[in-house]
Amino acid sequence: MDKKQQDELKNKAAIRAAELVEPGMKLGVGTGSTIAFFIDALGKRKKEEGLDLEAIVTTSSRSKKQLEKWGFTVNELAEVDQLDLTIDGADRVDVNFDGIKGGGGALTMEKNVAANSEKVLWIVDESKLVDRLSGFPLPVEILPISCEQNFRRFRNDGLNPSWRMDGNKRFVTHYGNYIVDLNVDPIPIPRGLDDYLDKVVGVVETGLFLDMCDEVIIARSDGEIEDREK
Numbered sequence: 001m002d003k004k005q006q007d008e009l010k011n012k013a014a015i016r017a018a019e020l021v022e023p024g025m026k027l028g029v030g031t032g033s034t035i036a037f038f039i040d041a042l043g044k045r046k047k048e049e050g051l052d053l054e055a056i057v058t059t060s061s062r063s064k065k066q067l068e069k070w071g072f073t074v075n076e077l078a079e080v081d082q083l084d085l086t087i088d089g090a091d092r093v094d095v096n097f098d099g100i101k102g103g104g105g106a107l108t109m110e111k112n113v114a115a116n117s118e119k120v121l122w123i124v125d126e127s128k129l130v131d132r133l134s135g136f137p138l139p140v141e142i143l144p145i146s147c148e149q150n151f152r153r154f155r156n157d158g159l160n161p162s163w164r165m166d167g168n169k170r171f172v173t174h175y176g177n178y179i180v181d182l183n184v185d186p187i188p189i190p191r192g193l194d195d196y197l198d199k200v201v202g203v204v205e206t207g208l209f210l211d212m213c214d215e216v217i218i219a220r221s222d223g224e225i226e227d228r229e230k
């Protein structure tokens with residue numbers, strides 16, 4: 001599938017997801033190229049139908065800017081008690097609705113927003129669907145203070161780490177941290193790896209999103225849009 005076809009699929013799935021947003025909702029909005037299509041579809045609903053939301057929270061300055069361009073007022077998560085629905089993309093989704101996220105480096109915000117949402121919906125094209133989490137490095141956000149020690153620890157523990165780069169410099173997250181991508185493919189026991197990473201002092205968050213997603217909208221290459229609920 002070339003990029004143009006993949007973008008068409010992302011756009012189709014994004015339009016379907018935007019139809020599920022109800023007036024008055026408190027909505028979480030993720031980050032990425034699929035979500036950029038979703039924000040445009042949501043913005044069109046605002047323009048054409050006057051769609052009004054009680055609150056909208058997002059997970060990157062990129063998405064925030066795009067939402068504001070469509071006239072939405074963006075709230076901070078801390079100002080909102082509980083979100084009704086969060087719509088986001090994903091890098092990989094397995095048969096249990098567990099996923100890898102953080103390809104765009106926004107995993108910490110994305111996980112915080114998802115964790116404070118009644119329902120989480122991911123929109124993906126079918127290339128992201130896998131039986132077991134595989135085919136995409138696992139992003140881990142780490143504090144700069146102990147980053148060298150933690151990088152060595154991951155290497156010694158066989159997790160094949162690589163630094164996320166931005167040109168010839170290390171990529172820096174919204175919170176001023178680094179991202180290490182772990183090249184474990186497939187991830188044999190996602191819960192076990194998440195528990196291990198959770199115990200490493202200096203790990204801020206991982207791109208393993210386990211037991212968080214409730215629904216996935218999948219755009220298939222045959223043109224069909226599939227809506228799977230857990």
Ligand SMILES: O=C(CO)[C@H](O)[C@H](O)COP(=O)(O)O
Nearest residue numbers: 032033034089102103104106
């Ligand atoms: O987790 C993410 C950003 O941190 C994105 O949701 C994920 O990378 C999917 O991106 P795209 O829609 O561009 O394929």
